[in-house]
Amino acid sequence: MANFTTDSDLEQYEPDIKNYGIQDYSDLHTLSTADVKRDIEIEWWPRAGSNMYDITTPNDAEFEDSLLVDSQWTRCAVYHVLGFFVYPRLSTFSPEGDVFREKMAYYRQEYKTEFDKILRQGVKYDFDSSGTIERAEKRPTHFNRLVR
């Protein structure tokens, strides 16, 4: 399973991230990617199949994360790995707070915002495994439907 992010992706957002005594965040990328994919499966997948073909037909297919377009999730996953894994590891969690805890909260919020934007923009998912993303394979989740 390929990760959505690498250390160089983190450095684009936080150029000093390797100055805190950790030189390799590989294990955190793996954990974070698994969590983001789980969120996609929870938030998007139940409505994704019916969205594409027939809304009266429930989507009972298995979610395959390999059919996602990884680059669509890079920024979102960077926010996730920073907010949920990197900064909690750096923070001292002292009662008076520290800059790392502030950043942790910031990136967690940004993750939610970015995740929602991707859903509204349309998750790119290669339903037919053709290797290309057709127009119907990247529609917004709530395309042409009223969701109660």
Add this chain to the structure above:
Amino acid sequence: MSAREKIAIDIVKQLKNMTNPAPVLVSREFFDFEKLAITQFPAVLVVSGNEDREDISMSERQATLDIELRCFVRGSELDTARNNLIENIEQTLELSRDRNITVDNTATHYVQSAINNIEVIERQQPLGQFNATISVTYVYKRGNA
């Protein structure tokens, strides 16, 4: 570059090359140890301090420079952590008492250094601190420090 500067650079370089226990952060730029990441300990702040200089011959002067290492550790068993770091720092700096400075007739003639003082600073857990003073004696040609 002055001998004083070369000495400070060498000390930083040697400390950065240390292994277990090794400082994660070695810096000559002031930092607030209470704002460091938990992963940046042990941390060492290297401060070039006071220096005494005197004439020892018609052409030579002798200087004694104090360089202070403010060392911070974090966690449990702080006394052990401090002691282990003190031991390793001293062993590392003893490897080259001449601070790897090229001695010649035109500038620096002689360099010797050693840790001569350890001061434990009481901090609230989980932080611990000690200051180690390195005394560096060097002889240089007058007007060429």
